[in-house]
Amino acid sequence: MIEHEPINTGAAKKIGIALAVLLVFMVLSNLSSWSANITAAGNLKASVIGGAIQNAFYQSLGKGASSKFSLAQDEVSSRLVVPETAQAYLTLPRAADASAMGNIDQGSKVDNGWKLSGWTYVPESAGTPEFVIAVENEKVIGVLAVDQDRPDVAKALNAPRALRTGYSGQVTRSLNTEGCKVTLYTLTSSLQLFAMPSLCDKANHPAQ
Structure with a gap:
């Protein structure tokens, strides 16, 4: 009959905690390195991910800033012409x-x-x-x-x-x-x- 050595649960728990801390450290280090490499000015455009982010940013600013005509209130009187019989028109x-x-x-x-x-x-x-x-x-x-x-x-x-x-x-x-x-x-x-x-x-x- 084979005898099993008793498991030291305290030691196993400490090893598990140490491995978890090491894993978190490695993840944070990799994220920090990834962030520095991707978001650096020289690398952003060359990166596939960074390029996509930049393009989306450009689109949000470029397209979102348009699509509505505007006319200042003080320009209405000088640019709007209203003849008595013909249609009114706006000068450009x-x-x-x-x-x-x-x-x-x-x-x-x-x-x-x-x-x-x-x-x-x-x-x-x-x-x-x-x-x-x-x-x-x-x-x-x-x-x-x-x-x-x-x-x-x-x-x-x-x-x-x-x-x-x-x-x-x-x-x-x-x-x-x-x-x-x-x-x-x-x-x-x-x-x-x-x-x-x-x-x-x-x-x-x-x-x-």
């Missing part, structure tokens, strides 16, 4: 001595108009870019929503609010129009118009 001032930052990535002619894509960015005081307005012979021929994420722009400008600055689409040109006579504007959430880079220059020099 052009930003004085200022243009929207941005680029026309594509500005090419198609059968019935222009195919456009790019990005546009305005000063924070002007709100957020909402629409790209295409005007030809003083007539609006197209409106494109500024609703696409451009993480490259946000990174280049070091501005999270510059994430939602992309646009793309097609506008229809006026009939019997020769050459390029289209001007682009950015309409902001504060109801201001900002001049944009020249579409005609882009069309004439597509390689630039």
